[in-house]
Amino acid sequence: MVNLLDKFREKKKSLLFIPFFVSGFPSFHFLEGFLIRNKDKIDILELGIPFSDPIADGPILQEINYRAMINGVNLGSTINWLAKTEISKKIDTILLLYFNLVQKDLESKLEKFREVGVKGLVIPDLPLEEAETLVPLFTKFNLDLILFISPTTREERIKKIVKIAPSFLYCISVKGVTGERETLLEESIAFVKRVRKETDKPLVWGFGIRSGEQIKTLKGLVDGVIVGSAFAKKILNNEDLQEYFDELYEATL
Amino acid sequence: MKEIDLKKFPDERGYFGEFGGRFVPETLVEPLLRLEEAYKKYKEDESFKEEYNYYLKNYVGRPTPLYFAKNLSKKLKAKIYFKREDLCHTGAHKINNAIGQALLAKYMGKKRLIAETGAGQHGVATATVAALFGFKCTVYMGEEDCKRQKMNVLRMRLLGAEVVPVKVGSKTLKEAINEALRDWVSNPEDSYYLLGSVVGPHPYPMIVRDFQRIIGDEAKKQILEIEGRMPDYLVASVGGGSNSIGLFYPFLEEKVKIIGVEGGGRGLESGFHSASINFRRIGVLHGAKMYLIQDENGNVAPTHSISAGLDYPGVGPEHSFLAKIGRVKYDLATDEVALKGFYALSELEGIIPALESAHAIGYVIEHRDSFPEDEPLIIINLSGRGDKDLGIIYGYLEGENG
Numbered sequence: 165m166v167n168l169l170d171k172f173r174e175k176k177k178s179l180l181f182i183p184f185f186v187s188g189f190p191s192f193h194f195l196e197g198f199l200i201r202n203k204d205k206i207d208i209l210e211l212g213i214p215f216s217d218p219i220a221d222g223p224i225l226q227e228i229n230y231r232a233m234i235n236g237v238n239l240g241s242t243i244n245w246l247a248k249t250e251i252s253k254k255i256d257t258i259l260l261l262y263f264n265l266v267q268k269d270l271e272s273k274l275e276k277f278r279e280v281g282v283k284g285l286v287i288p289d290l291p292l293e294e295a296e297t298l299v300p301l302f303t304k305f306n307l308d309l310i311l312f313i314s315p316t317t318r319e320e321r322i323k324k325i326v327k328i329a330p331s332f333l334y335c336i337s338v339k340g341v342t343g344e345r346e347t348l349l350e351e352s353i354a355f356v357k358r359v360r361k362e363t364d365k366p367l368v369w370g371f372g373i374r375s376g377e378q379i380k381t382l383k384g385l386v387d388g389v390i391v392g393s394a395f396a397k398k399i400l401n402n403e404d405l406q407e408y409f410d411e412l413y414e415a416t417l
Numbered sequence: 418m419k420e421i422d423l424k425k426f427p428d429e430r431g432y433f434g435e436f437g438g439r440f441v442p443e444t445l446v447e448p449l450l451r452l453e454e455a456y457k458k459y460k461e462d463e464s465f466k467e468e469y470n471y472y473l474k475n476y477v478g479r480p481t482p483l484y485f486a487k488n489l490s491k492k493l494k495a496k497i498y499f500k501r502e503d504l505c506h507t508g509a510h511k512i513n514n515a516i517g518q519a520l521l522a523k524y525m526g527k528k529r530l531i532a533e534t535g536a537g538q539h540g541v542a543t544a545t546v547a548a549l550f551g552f553k554c555t556v557y558m559g560e561e562d563c564k565r566q567k568m569n570v571l572r573m574r575l576l577g578a579e580v581v582p583v584k585v586g587s588k589t590l591k592e593a594i595n596e597a598l599r600d601w602v603s604n605p606e607d608s609y610y611l612l613g614s615v616v617g618p619h620p621y622p623m624i625v626r627d628f629q630r631i632i633g634d635e636a637k638k639q640i641l642e643i644e645g646r647m648p649d650y651l652v653a654s655v656g657g658g659s660n661s662i663g664l665f666y667p668f669l670e671e672k673v674k675i676i677g678v679e680g681g682g683r684g685l686e687s688g689f690h691s692a693s694i695n696f697r698r699i700g701v702l703h704g705a706k707m708y709l710i711q712d713e714n715g716n717v718a719p720t721h722s723i724s725a726g727l728d729y730p731g732v733g734p735e736h737s738f739l740a741k742i743g744r745v746k747y748d749l750a751t752d753e754v755a756l757k758g759f760y761a762l763s764e765l766e767g768i769i770p771a772l773e774s775a776h777a778i779g780y781v782i783e784h785r786d787s788f789p790e791d792e793p794l795i796i797i798n799l800s801g802r803g804d805k806d807l808g809i810i811y812g813y814l815e816g817e818n819g
Binding site for chain 2: 215
């Protein structure tokens with residue numbers, strides 16, 4: 165079984181490509197087709213579970229969360245879908261979900277995740293203090309708990325987070341919510357350099373990515389890049405996704 | 418039962434027993450840590466305390482009276498006192514907290530206040546202190562609530578605040594808090610998030626409680642002066658829970674029975690209510706673990722109350738804790754019972770109460786027989802005045818007649 169950290173260590177390209185999609189949107193069928201078709205381009209799939217109150221998300225992902233939720237997409241239906249399809253067997257898959265979706269019966273949920281081949285979890289409202297007591301439990305189920313660092317995180321906390329982090333680190337590149345940004349800010353790049361000095365663990369850039377140009381400037385700076393809202397916007401507007409997806413993928417090579 | 422020191426909460430991780438905590442995106446941890454540090458520093462600061470007390474006395478109009486409701490008492494064969502928070506400047510207890518936190522923001526050097534509001538009372542209180550202390554101010558309010566509370570929207574705008582209608586989801590208080598948090602994530606340096614209830618991530622439940630405990634501190638002193646003894650009961654309505662914790666907190670270690678009244682809407686079975694504790698499911702929303710109205714999948718469920726101020730799916734972590742250990746009894750009053758309280762106080766005492774407070778009044782009227790004392794001594798928190806609710810009452814009367 166490939167461990168996510170090993171995957172970064174053994175990477176043969178500049179950046180791991182980590183596209184993010186909200187589960188079941190626009191439909192399970194569409195998503196399955198797209199993901200399986202592109203399985204060799206996706207280094208890690210980040211799959212979001214719709215939630216009623218996604219406080220870390222900007223307008224595009226809020227809208228999609230809401231639409232998917234009222235279409236009946238939830239954690240249970242996503243797990244069933246993963247169990248039935250080849251997605252998490254062919255692509256290393258991590259789930260992004262808000263803590264309320266798993267806080268009840270956490271152990272049995274983690275067991276389920278493992279069973280259907282999920283490799284890790286990203287929980288945007290679970291900062292270090294709440295996460296650290298859960299790390300042993302995640303380890304027990306062989307799941308990676310991905311921790312965050314933000315431009316506002318103070319030095320002593322950065323040191324603590326990188327020490328405890330059981331997997332790669334999710335660097336929130338900007339102060340704000342998810343969504344595309346025109347340019348990569350100087351201060352975002354300075355922030356990632358600051359984190360780089362503190363750790364050898366893989367760093368992944370999240371928030372704000374919309375172009376291949378942006379991705380290229382991140383080479384050598386981080387180990388992977390997450391793209392979410394930019395794809396979501398294409399889907400939301402019924403625009404063709406493949407060409408754009410390929411452009412961003414190629415930028416990570 | 419082992420004695421629990423009820424005054425030692427929250428612990429240093431921000432927990433009240435298993436409730437509370439700090440479930441927020443990493444970007445907000447730093448501003449919350451700074452807030453906690455500043456609060457610890459200034460709450461002991463003499464000039465801060467002096468300024469807070471000055472504004473409470475001269476601007477808010479404190480202390481508020483503890484009023485003996487003679488006619489209602491006679492009718493119910495009880496001794497009923499009302500803590501008159503409705504007489505505060507801006508018409509509700511919300512201003513106590515707004516003054517305290519705005520001063521904190523001033524001492525921290527912030528330039529802008531962000532707030533959420535449901536019925537508009539906290540938004541008006543925040544817009545008021547923003548005008549008073551010279552802050553820029555943005556208030557998030559659900560689009561539905563903007564429609565229901567047009568006058569409060571106008572009040573806030575007159576006070577110089579920018580009111581942003583929130584158009585996603587249920588378009589009420591819950592979404593307004595989401596949007597305020599998103600604003601704060603984007604502007605953590607210059608902006609201060611002035612949260613209006615004892616909910617949210619640590620240290621908010623503690624800060625808001627501390628700025629509201631003046632209600633109970635005054636009531637305790639007043640009842641001892643008037644009656645020479647502790648009351649048998651305290652009763653207050655509970656939405657997020659700021660007016661109730663304000664009254665309850667100074668009495669937690671006294672031999673006083675305490676009842677919190679949740680918004681029962683059309684009844685617990687109907688699915689249209691906001692009685693989070695009585696719904697008995699625990700969850701995490703807006704940064705804290707608490708009792709939370711949610712569906713089987715963990716999505717926060719829609720709520721209902723005739724009173725916009727109680728229409729919130731969660732309840733403060735300290736209330737959740739007090740419920741769990743059994744120190745406070747949490748019951749509910751339906752819309753209908755609240756209306757009974759609303760009319761009774763208007764007709765018998767000449768006071769038109771806020772619909773939130775009317776839940777506590779209606780509850781006492783409805784449950785008088787279950788109070789075993791011959792003449793129980795009861796303090797009810799009259800958390801706000803009813804002017805803001807006249808439109809809703811008007812709609813109800815129209816509905817009944819049509």
